[in-house]
Every structure is written in C-alpha cells, then in structure tokens.
Amino acid sequence: MFKRRHLSLWLLIPTLVTGWLVASSAPSGTLIPTAQADEMSPKQLFEVHCAACHSITLPKSQRLARHDWEWVMDDMEDYGMTWLTDEQREKIIDHLVEHYGRDAPR
Amino acid sequence: MKKTDHQTWDWLRGYTRDHGASPQDLDIFDEVSSRRQFFGKVGKSGAALALLGFGAGTEAALQGLFGRGMIPMAWASDAEGVADEQAKQVLGEASKEGLIVHNERPLNAETPPHLMGDAVTPIKRHFIRNNDLVSERALRKNPQGYKLEIEGEVNNPVSFTLDELQAMNTVTYRLPIECGGNGRAYFDPAPRGNQWKNGAIGNSEWTGVPLRELLNAAGLKDTAVYTAHYGEEPILGDRPPFSRGIPIDKAMEEHTLVAFKMNGEDIPAVHGYPVRLVVPGWYGSTSHKWLNRIVVRDREHDGRGMTGYSYRVPKYPVAPGARPPEEDMVVGGPWRIKSVITGPAADSEFRVGQTIKVTGQAWAGEDVVEEMWVSTDFGLNWKKAKLGRPHNKYSWQQWETDVKFDGRGYYEIWARGVDNKGNTQPIAQPWNPRGYDGNLVHRIPIMVEPA
Numbered sequence: 001m002f003k004r005r006h007l008s009l010w011l012l013i014p015t016l017v018t019g020w021l022v023a024s025s026a027p028s029g030t031l032i033p034t035a036q037a038d039e040m041s042p043k044q045l046f047e048v049h050c051a052a053c054h055s056i057t058l059p060k061s062q063r064l065a066r067h068d069w070e071w072v073m074d075d076m077e078d079y080g081m082t083w084l085t086d087e088q089r090e091k092i093i094d095h096l097v098e099h100y101g102r103d104a105p106r
Numbered sequence: 107m108k109k110t111d112h113q114t115w116d117w118l119r120g121y122t123r124d125h126g127a128s129p130q131d132l133d134i135f136d137e138v139s140s141r142r143q144f145f146g147k148v149g150k151s152g153a154a155l156a157l158l159g160f161g162a163g164t165e166a167a168l169q170g171l172f173g174r175g176m177i178p179m180a181w182a183s184d185a186e187g188v189a190d191e192q193a194k195q196v197l198g199e200a201s202k203e204g205l206i207v208h209n210e211r212p213l214n215a216e217t218p219p220h221l222m223g224d225a226v227t228p229i230k231r232h233f234i235r236n237n238d239l240v241s242e243r244a245l246r247k248n249p250q251g252y253k254l255e256i257e258g259e260v261n262n263p264v265s266f267t268l269d270e271l272q273a274m275n276t277v278t279y280r281l282p283i284e285c286g287g288n289g290r291a292y293f294d295p296a297p298r299g300n301q302w303k304n305g306a307i308g309n310s311e312w313t314g315v316p317l318r319e320l321l322n323a324a325g326l327k328d329t330a331v332y333t334a335h336y337g338e339e340p341i342l343g344d345r346p347p348f349s350r351g352i353p354i355d356k357a358m359e360e361h362t363l364v365a366f367k368m369n370g371e372d373i374p375a376v377h378g379y380p381v382r383l384v385v386p387g388w389y390g391s392t393s394h395k396w397l398n399r400i401v402v403r404d405r406e407h408d409g410r411g412m413t414g415y416s417y418r419v420p421k422y423p424v425a426p427g428a429r430p431p432e433e434d435m436v437v438g439g440p441w442r443i444k445s446v447i448t449g450p451a452a453d454s455e456f457r458v459g460q461t462i463k464v465t466g467q468a469w470a471g472e473d474v475v476e477e478m479w480v481s482t483d484f485g486l487n488w489k490k491a492k493l494g495r496p497h498n499k500y501s502w503q504q505w506e507t508d509v510k511f512d513g514r515g516y517y518e519i520w521a522r523g524v525d526n527k528g529n530t531q532p533i534a535q536p537w538n539p540r541g542y543d544g545n546l547v548h549r550i551p552i553m554v555e556p557a
Contacts, residue, residue: 053342055190058209063296065427072298080344102295 042095045088052082062100069096196240196376203230208300212236212342213376216288216305219548220451223465225309225497225504226280229369232308234376235285235300237348237411241338241396244375252380254320254364258334258402261325268380271315271366278313279361279386280501282469286389286417286438289535289544295427297541304446304548309467309502312384314365318358321402326354329404333357335383335394336401336409349409350391350417354402361386361500364397386500387471388439389542391417412437419538426537441471443531444545445478445505445523452550458557462509466548468493469502470525477524478505482517485533485547491521511554519550 040048050056053076064072073093077084084092098104190210197205197213205215215234217227224231243252249268257263287299288306300306321330333351341347356362363384366373373379378395385392391411411417418435445468456462468475474496479488491507511517524530535546 054212055210057207058214058300061208061301062298064298065295067429068298071429076343078345079342 042091045084046092046095049082049084049088049092050076053079059096060100063102063104063106064096064100065102066093066097069093069100072096192240192245195245196374200232200374200376201230202234205231205233206305208302212238213240214300216302217308218451219304219446219448219550221448222305222307222446222467223448226369227308227310229310229371229374229377232310232368232377233285233306235306235390236339236376237391238342239340240375241340241379243338244379244396247372247375247379249380252398254381254397255399256320256324256402257399259327259330259404260321260402261327262323264320264324266320268366271364271381274315274319276313276315277360277363278311278367279363279498280309280311281361281363281384281386282307282309282500282502283384283386283390283393284308284441284444284469286391286542287540287544289444289546290541292535292544292546293426293537293541294535297539299541302544306390307444307446307469307502309469311369312363312365313367313370314363314381314384316360317362317364317383317400318360320364320400321357324402326402330354330402332403332406334401334403334407334409335392335397336399337378337382337394337396338398339396346410348391348411349407350389350394350411351403351407351409352385352388352392356385356388361498387441387469389417389441392439406437415540417542418540419542423536424538428537429539438542439471441469442543442545443470443473443475443523443525443529444468445475445521445531445548447519447521447548447550450519450550450552453552454550455553455555456511457555458511458514460510460554460557462511462552463506464491464509464519464521465504465506466491466521467502468505468521468523469500470523470529473525473527473529474499475503475523476526478507479522479524480507480509481520481522482509482511484518485520488522514554514556517552517554519552520547522547 046059047056050059059072070093073089190213193207193210193213197215202215204221205217208214208216213234213236217231217233221231243249252268253265254271255263255265285302285306288302289304290297290299291301291303331354333354334349335351336347336349339348352362364381365384366381368374368377373382378397381397382395383393383397406412414432415435417438419438420430420434421436422430422434424430445466447464447466449465450456450462464480466478468478475493478491478493480491481488489507489509491505493505494503496503509519522531531545531547533547535544
C-alpha cells in the first residue's frame with residue numbers, strides 16, 4: 001500500500017511511529033504508554049502543545065504574572081488547545097512563569 | 107502533496123490499527139480526527155510542516171496524537187527556529203522589507219519608525235496583523251467564485267462579485283490602518299498580546315467602493331445599528347470565526363471603504379485579497395481582510411473580538427495590573443491622537459552644533475492633528491514643528507523641524523501632537539488590561555559627540 005503514498009509521508013513514518021513499533025511488539029500492544037508522555041519536560045510540553053496552533057515566539061515575547069498566564073491558558077483551552085491533564089497544564093504554567101514571568105529578563 | 111486531509115486520516119487510522127493499536131486507542135484517534143476541520147485548517151502550514159516538509163493531514167495527525175505522548179522529538183526541540191511556510195510565502199509575495207516579525211503563525215510584523223517616513227506607505231513596509239491564517243483564495247490569487255454578501259437588517263439582501271464591485275464608482279484615499287494594540291510594548295505591567303511598539307500602522311492608498319453604497323443598495327432598515335464583518339480566512343484553533351463590527355454611522359461614513367486595490371495594485375494576499383474593509387481611524391481589526399460577508403445588526407455585534415476583554419477597555423480608569431469585571435468592559439475605539447518620529451533613527455550619532463532634521467507622521471482617529479511639538483530635554487521645553495495638512499480626511503500628516511545640540515551627551519528627541527479638540531499625547535501611559543489605545547509620546551535616543 002505504501003507505493004501509492006507520497007514519498008514524503010513514507011519518510012515520516014520512522015519519526016512518527018518509532019516508539020509505536022516498539023510498543024506494538026510488546027504484549028500490551030498499546031501506543032506509547034501514558035507514563036512516557038508525563039516524562040516530557042515542562043519545556044517540551046509548552047513547545048509541543050502551544051506550537052500545535054501558533055508559533056511560540058508570541059508567548060516567549062510576553063512577560064506575564066502567574067495569574068495572567070493562567071488567564072491565557074484558560075483562553076487557549078477555550079480556543080481548542082490540544083488536550084492536557086491538570087498536571088501537564090500546571091507544568092506548562094510553571095514553565096511560563098519561570099521563563100516568561102513578569103520579572104524575567106528580556 | 108495532493109492528498110486530501112480525509113485520505114490522510116483514513117490511512118493513518120489504518121496504519122495505527124495494523125500496528126496493534128487497541129480499540130481504545132482507535133476511539134481516541136476517531137475522536138481527534140472528527141475534529142478534522144480544525145486540524146485541517148491549522149495544518150496548511152506551520153512549525154511541523156516547515157520542519158518536516160509534509161502536508162496538511164500529516165501535521166494534523168501528529169497534533170491529534172499529542173494526548174498519547176506521540177511527539178517527534180525533533181519537532182519539539184527545533185520548532186522555534188522554523189520559518190513558517192505560509193508566512194514565508196506571503197512575506198515574499200508582498201516583497202516585505204525591514205519589518206520586525208513578532209510571530210510567524212499567525213503572522214504579525216511591524217515597521218520600524220525610521221522606515222515609516224513615506225506619505226503613502228509602500229506595500230513592502232505596511233505592517234501585518236493577523237488573528238488567524240491567510241485565506242486559500244488569497245494564497246492562490248483566485249477571484250473565481252468570490253462574492254461579498256450583505257444581509258441582516260436590510261430590505262434586500264444583496265451580493266457582489268469582484269467584477270461587479272470594480273465596475274462601480276470607485277474612490278481612492280490615503281487611509282491609516284492601525285492595530286488596536288499598537289504601543290502595547292510601553293504598558294507597565296506588560297499586558298498579554300503582541301508586543302507592538304510604534305509600527306503597527308500603515309497609511310497606504312486604498313481604492314474601492316464606499317461601504318455605504320453597498321448598504322444603500324441593500325436598503326438599511328430602521329433597526330440597523332451595527333455591522334458584523336466576516337472573511338474567508340481559516341481559523342486557528344477550535345473557536346468561532348474572528349468577527350468585529352462598527353456602529354452604522356461609521357459604516358455609512360464616506361471614507362469607510364470596501365477596497366480591492368492597495369497603492370494601485372491588487373491587494374496582496376497578506377493584506378486581504380481580493381477584498382477587504384478599510385475603516386480609517388478605528389482599530390485595525392474592524393478593517394476585516396478577505397471580506398466576504400457583512401451582516402447588519404439591530405444591536406452591537408457579539409462576534410469573536412467584540413466580547414470579554416478582546417478589543418475592549420474598562421469604562422473607567424483602572425490601576426495598572428488590575429482586571430476589572432467583564433461587565434465593566436466596553437468596545438474600544440476610535441483611535442486617539444498619535445505621532446511617530448521617522449527620523450533620525452534611534453541610536454543615531456551626531457556632532458555638537460550639527461543641524462539635525464527631525465521628521466515624522468501624526469494622525470488623530472476621527473479628528474485632525476493641529477499642532478506638533480518636539481522636545482530635546484525630556485519635556486522641559488517644547489518647540490513647534492512644521493505640520494502638513496492631511497491629504498484627505500484620516501490620512502496621516504507629515505511634520506518636520508530642525509534641532510541642534512550645544513554640548514555632547516545622551517539626548518532624546520520627543521514628539522507630541524495636539525488635535526483640533528485640544529487632546530494631546532501622554533508621557534505616562536494610562537493602563538488597560540489588554541493594552542489598547544497606546545498613544546505615548548514617542549522618544550528617540552541619540553548620542554551627540556564633540557565636534
């Protein structure tokens with residue numbers, strides 16, 4: 001079936017499903033264990049979830065207090081942000097406050 | 107990549123199934139892919155696309171799988187340095203030059219003050235503000251099937267093709283379009299949003315039909331009080347279309363245009379091809395790009411960008427950093443008096459005794475700039491500058507003066523306008539939660555060296 005597919009999509013497969021293939025050979029047969037997602041660093045969570053819709057130069061150009069970052073996250077979740085656990089949301093907010101908080105250097 | 111999003115999704119689903127995905131995993135996949143419209147729109151460009159070089163559906167699939175932790179690490183770590191493909195395309199098409207890009211997706215870029223000296227802003231130097239993406243029609247420059255619909259509180263809903271609009275009596279004006287957040291970077295504490303300094307304004311020459319001609323053709327009912335604007339742009343995220351509006355009196359004002367030419371050319375994709383609104387003197391977000399529908403309403407508009415805190419300001423002054431309750435917020439605009447120093451450039455060096463020409467632009471929303479004043483001693487003394495008249499109502503006005511320094515040191519050139527109602531520009535910025543209406547005195551730092 002792959003011959004009918006565009007070459008570039010074929011090239012994607014190793015990137016996309018390396019972990020998947022490993023997982024599929026395991027007895028559980030699941031995708032990637034959820035625990036692995038939780039091991040992502042706060043920085044990775046921020047980059048991946050926010051860059052799904054917009055480039056992250058925008059958030060990185062901000063210097064906001066925690067309550068403002070929480071406000072932004074509320075709005076982004078209303079705007080259809082990729083799904084987050086409460087814990088992941090907190091990690092992203094912590095990361096934003098630490099690196100792009102009101103007193104962070106520009 | 108010619109595949110449709112639909113085919114890509116089906117293929118990916120088959121692939122996940124064939125490689126041992128559990129029924130629960132497939133349920134998640136189906137839930138995510140049912141939101142294909144959102145992901146499909148998002149997926150036309152962007153970080154992942156540019157980095158990996160793949161098509162829309164592929165990126166969409168990647169996004170949908172985030173919840174399962176399936177993230178290519180190359181993407182996560184390299185996303186920052188990626189040049190967005192759509193941004194690259196539209197910047198190239200408009201031959202943009204010297205703009206400061208705040209954000210690639212959505213694309214937002216401003217003009218540095220020293221490049222704002224033209225009476226008519228060239229396309230290459232007009233700032234760019236987007237809430238979402240550029241329309242597919244604009245990217246392809248395809249007028250086929252385009253029409254602008256006028257409906258709502260009118261006697262006869264009407265629509266116009268591009269040819270029909272162009273066959274009407276047209277007018278050409280120099281009109282400022284300025285983002286409501288221009289000047290946000292000078293608010294303290296910093297509000298969220300693009301950190302615009304002074305350059306989110308352009309004053310190009312727009313050709314089109316006054317909106318009132320179209321509204322008259324449709325016949326306004328007595329109940330018509332407000333407009334709602336819609337365009338063809340794909341929306342980022344899973345949210346309603348961006349849609350702002352204006353009071354009917356402003357819609358009927360003769361300089362409010364349904365424009366199809368910018369500086370005599372077809373409007374570039376990023377500026378709204380084939381047709382956009384130009385609502386001079388009001389927040390730029392009312393000048394909807396890729397315009398295809400205007401709904402006349404019997405009350406203030408409640409589209410995305412009209413409610414909550416977006417493009418709204420408190421109805422009373424608030425302390426810096428305060429967030430008043432939502433019911434105390436009102437729709438912002440029109441713009442207040444503003445000015446910018448276009449020369450000399452910041453951080454220029456001069457000699458003691460050298461004559462320095464100071465140039466700039468000034469504009470005042472619905473009003474006219476009557477005076478321009480310049481200070482070189484932090485506002486202790488002000489000198490009146492020579493000020494031109496506007497080319498037409500709303501157009502920015504050019505001003506200039508000469509200054510000279512008797513001794514060495516660090517100096518700042520400040521500029522301040524006064525409008526026909528006596529309003530001037532503040533030296534300390536009044537604050538509001540989202541950073542609108544910024545009209546601080548513009549300051550240019552320079553160094554003066556011994557002769």
